[in-house]
Amino acid sequence: MTSLIKTKRIISIDALRGFALAGVVLVHMIEQYMAGPAPEGFMEGVNGLPDQIVQGLLQLFFAGKFFALFSIIFGLSFAIQMHSAEEKNIKFGGRFIWRAVLLFVIGYVHQLFYRGDILTIYAVLAPFLIPFYKVPAKWILITAGLIFLGIPRFIAFYIFGGESITGIHPMMDTNNEQVLTYFDSIQNGSLIEVFKSNAVYGMLTKIDFQMSIFGRFYYTFGYFLIGLWLGKTGVFKDIAGHAKKIKNIMLWAIAGLLVSVVITFATFATIAQPVDNASLHFTFGMNFMDWINISMSTIILCGFLLLFQRDIWEKRLTFFAPYGRMALTNYVLQSVIGTFIFFGWGLGYLGQIRYSYLFLMGLLIIALQSLLSKYWLKRFKYGPLEWLWRSATYMKWQPFLRTEQ
Numbered sequence: 001m002t003s004l005i006k007t008k009r010i011i012s013i014d015a016l017r018g019f020a021l022a023g024v025v026l027v028h029m030i031e032q033y034m035a036g037p038a039p040e041g042f043m044e045g046v047n048g049l050p051d052q053i054v055q056g057l058l059q060l061f062f063a064g065k066f067f068a069l070f071s072i073i074f075g076l077s078f079a080i081q082m083h084s085a086e087e088k089n090i091k092f093g094g095r096f097i098w099r100a101v102l103l104f105v106i107g108y109v110h111q112l113f114y115r116g117d118i119l120t121i122y123a124v125l126a127p128f129l130i131p132f133y134k135v136p137a138k139w140i141l142i143t144a145g146l147i148f149l150g151i152p153r154f155i156a157f158y159i160f161g162g163e164s165i166t167g168i169h170p171m172m173d174t175n176n177e178q179v180l181t182y183f184d185s186i187q188n189g190s191l192i193e194v195f196k197s198n199a200v201y202g203m204l205t206k207i208d209f210q211m212s213i214f215g216r217f218y219y220t221f222g223y224f225l226i227g228l229w230l231g232k233t234g235v236f237k238d239i240a241g242h243a244k245k246i247k248n249i250m251l252w253a254i255a256g257l258l259v260s261v262v263i264t265f266a267t268f269a270t271i272a273q274p275v276d277n278a279s280l281h282f283t284f285g286m287n288f289m290d291w292i293n294i295s296m297s298t299i300i301l302c303g304f305l306l307l308f309q310r311d312i313w314e315k316r317l318t319f320f321a322p323y324g325r326m327a328l329t330n331y332v333l334q335s336v337i338g339t340f341i342f343f344g345w346g347l348g349y350l351g352q353i354r355y356s357y358l359f360l361m362g363l364l365i366i367a368l369q370s371l372l373s374k375y376w377l378k379r380f381k382y383g384p385l386e387w388l389w390r391s392a393t394y395m396k397w398q399p400f401l402r403t404e405q
Helices: 002-031 049-061 066-087 093-113 119-134 137-148 151-160 177-188 191-211 216-233 240-269 280-308 311-325 327-342 355-377 384-394
Strands: none
Touching (some): 002 066, 002 311, 066 280, 093 119, 093 384, 119 216, 151 216, 177 191, 191 216, 280 311, 311 327
8 A cells, every 4th residue: 555655656746747847848839949038020920819819828827837846846856865865874965966967967968959948057956955955844935935035036136136147138138239149040050050159148148047136046946945845744645635735725826826916917017118127116026927926836736736636637647647757858858859940950940830830839749758758668767868867876877678577
């Protein structure tokens, strides 16, 4: 019975990770793997009303939400790894740091294709989870709450205002010469030219986005802490036993969503035009907008957990489990596929495909990767990148082929 519960718990985590990754690829497809604002006139005349509706729905229900789920699962996985090592009387902290170094290397290679890579960010933040492992669960939750209140964001505003942290152009200046040069490199350049652009300029723009008032870096760590808190409180060990608490959290999140939407619209409606991205008013607006993302992410997470307890939904959601077990491989591969479709080194369809078609293409990628993952894992123990990462972590080749019948 214990083995059955443990197996079901692992499947639920894998399924949630795969579900989160599915949402991430849909957003990236709509964004066409640019990971930043496009120059004026981009997609002009391509989209109709149905396409604008698709884009709006994805921005409302997916953008910033499924990335949050993916980050929460990273923190949860850390908690599981540390607990497992603790049970075996093994000190895992040093190896976890080495594992983060390896993740940074994988992420930087991924960065060369796609400047919106999150693996390098995860790798930089991961070691800071170690001190929190011994911290009581309530203080982990309080720390995450302080981050979500926007304290790091306002500190960043106080230090940098709305200016570039790395010394390049302001983030929202879409007609800057550097932006136009970068856009030309991904639209018309060779693979080597894209690599060169993403290796330096792409990384600098990502640092600006992560560390500035947009605050993704700080919020990512907050989501890590929520995952760690979930691991320490044992929610995934007994989802059914926590069902009432999960429902209550979901209700609070719905209330928080409604309040956040009202405050966000009121804040942005009172911002003077043209919008000054360096203003305190805009910074407050960004903070309230992130409260929408937090509330929506919480609703999705709670809804997933509650549905997973029902047999009919467990079977449906388990579809994402193989996809989640190979999340690293699938995440990198989908970026290679996406940039090949859109960028000049591949098919060069950047700005030429309607949003509704991009959404359908995203669904197709999810379906194909999910089925291929299921097929692969029948024959191999890990995905290709997962196996390499694990082997390098322990500095020993790990078993790869499945030997059981």
